[in-house]
Each structure stands twice: as structure tokens, then as C-alpha cells.
Amino acid sequence: MFGLGVKLLAVAVAGAAGALLRFGLSNGVYRVLGREFPYGTLVVNIVGSLLIGYFFVLFLERTIVSDVWRSAILIGLLGSFTTFSTFSLETLNLLNEGAYIKAMMNVVAVTMVRIYLTESDRLLKQLLSKLHDEEKVRGVTVFRGVSGFGKSGTMHSAGLLDLSSDLPVVIEFFDEPGKVLEIIKHLDTLVGAGHIMSWPGELNE
Numbered sequence: 001m002f003g004l005g006v007k008l009l010a011v012a013v014a015g016a017a018g019a020l021l022r023f024g025l026s027n028g029v030y031r032v033l034g035r036e037f038p039y040g041t042l043v044v045n046i047v048g049s050l051l052i053g054y055f056f057v058l059f060l061e062r063t064i065v066s067d068v069w070r071s072a073i074l075i076g077l078l079g080s081f082t083t084f085s086t087f088s089l090e091t092l093n094l095l096n097e098g099a100y101i102k103a104m105m106n107v108v109a110v111t112m113v114r115i116y117l118t119e120s121d122r123l124l125k126q127l128l129s130k131l132h133d134e135e136k137v138r139g140v141t142v143f144r145g146v147s148g149f150g151k152s153g154t155m156h157s158a159g160l161l162d163l164s165s166d167l168p169v170v171i172e173f174f175d176e177p178g179k180v181l182e183i184i185k186h187l188d189t190l191v192g193a194g195h196i197m198s199w200p201g202e203l204n205e
Contacts, residue, residue, distance in 0.1 A: 014076030048082030111180040115171040
């Protein structure tokens with residue numbers, strides 16, 4: 001009934017509206033709850049997932065709408081509002097089709113961790129040994145900063161000839177969420193409070 005051009009235009013307009021809604025809602029949540037935790041992203045993802053699930057069932061079982069409206073709402077508006085909702089819908093479709101292996105491949109959740117140290121802490125070798133030999137995490141990377149400051153506010157920098165011993169060192173690793181939670185508990189005895197940061201991620205396997 002409608003050409004491809006009309007559908008593309010509908011998705012583009014709805015996508016712009018979804019992006020504005022995401023921006024407005026997430027910033028409103030941050031103003032109320034603060035930025036200590038990504039509350040805005042969490043609320044957007046929850047609302048978006050609920051809405052895309054509702055409209056998906058509505059369009060599939062109860063209401064007959066054109067492809068233009070379906071694409072505009074599901075792909076444009078809600079797909080732009082939150083990519084997590086689209087990801088959830090695609091995973092659900094794979095499960096409904098019986099493609100369980102593909103669905104599992106689409107949901108390979110990991111937790112990323114960063115440990116912030118300084119070279120003067122002399123914990124790098126001990127932590128690497130623990131993560132590799134005892135915890136057996138899936139991957140570890142160590143970054144050495146060229147400049148930085150910590151809680152004291154004192155800036156430390158590395159020159160060409162004189163390397164500061166108080167420069168930041170960042171240890172980054174990832175693994176399954178449950179395993180990482182236990183690892184962080186074990187690391188608390190070695191690393192002081194406020195030096196370990198973690199967040200969820202997705203692994204493209």
C-alpha cells in the first residue's frame with residue numbers, strides 16, 4: 001500500500017521523536033535521583049522494553065495496522081527510545097522460532113571491572129597473579145596512565161626522562177556476572193574502598 005520511501009520517512013520521524021523522549025526522560029530521572037548510578041538509562045530501558053512488548057502483542061494479536069505504523073512505532077520510536085528494547089524483542093523472536101542457540105548467542109552477558117591503583121601501591125603483580133591463577137578470569141588488560149589525580153587532588157604526570165611512581169594504573173577484566181561478584185568480594189581484602197568499578201556489558205561471541 002505504501003512505498004519504501006514513506007516507510008523510511010515514518011521511521012526517521014519516529015526515530016527522532018524517540019531520541020528526544022529518551023533524552024528528556026533520562027535527564028529528568030537524573031535530576032531527581034542524581035548520577036551516582038545510571039538510573040536514567042535503567043528507567044528508559046525498563047519503560048522501553050515494556051512498551052515494545054505491549055505494542056508487539058497488540059499489533060500481532062489484536063489490532064490490524066499498516067506496515068508503516070508498525071515500523072514507525074516499533075523500529076523508529078521505541079527502537080530509538082531504547083536499543084535494549086529492540087535487543088529484547090529480537091531475542092524473544094529467536095526463542096519463539098525455536099532458535100535457542102542463536103538466542104543464547106544474542107545474550108552473552110558479562111560484567112566489566114576496573115581497578116584503580118597507583119604504581120606506588122605495589123599491588124599490580126599480586127592482583128594479576130590472583131586474577132590469572134586463582135580466579136581464572138576470561139581476560140585482563142593493564143593500562144598505565146601518563147597523567148592523573150586521585151582523592152587528594154594532587155596532579156601526577158610522567159615526563160620523558162623522569163617517570164612518576166604515583167601515576168594511575170588501571171586493571172580491567174571481565175567475566176560472567178555471578179563469577180565477577182564473587183571475585184570483587186575476594187578483592188575487597190586487597191584493594192581499598194572506592195577503587196573498584198563495575199558495569200554490565202555484552203560480549204559478541
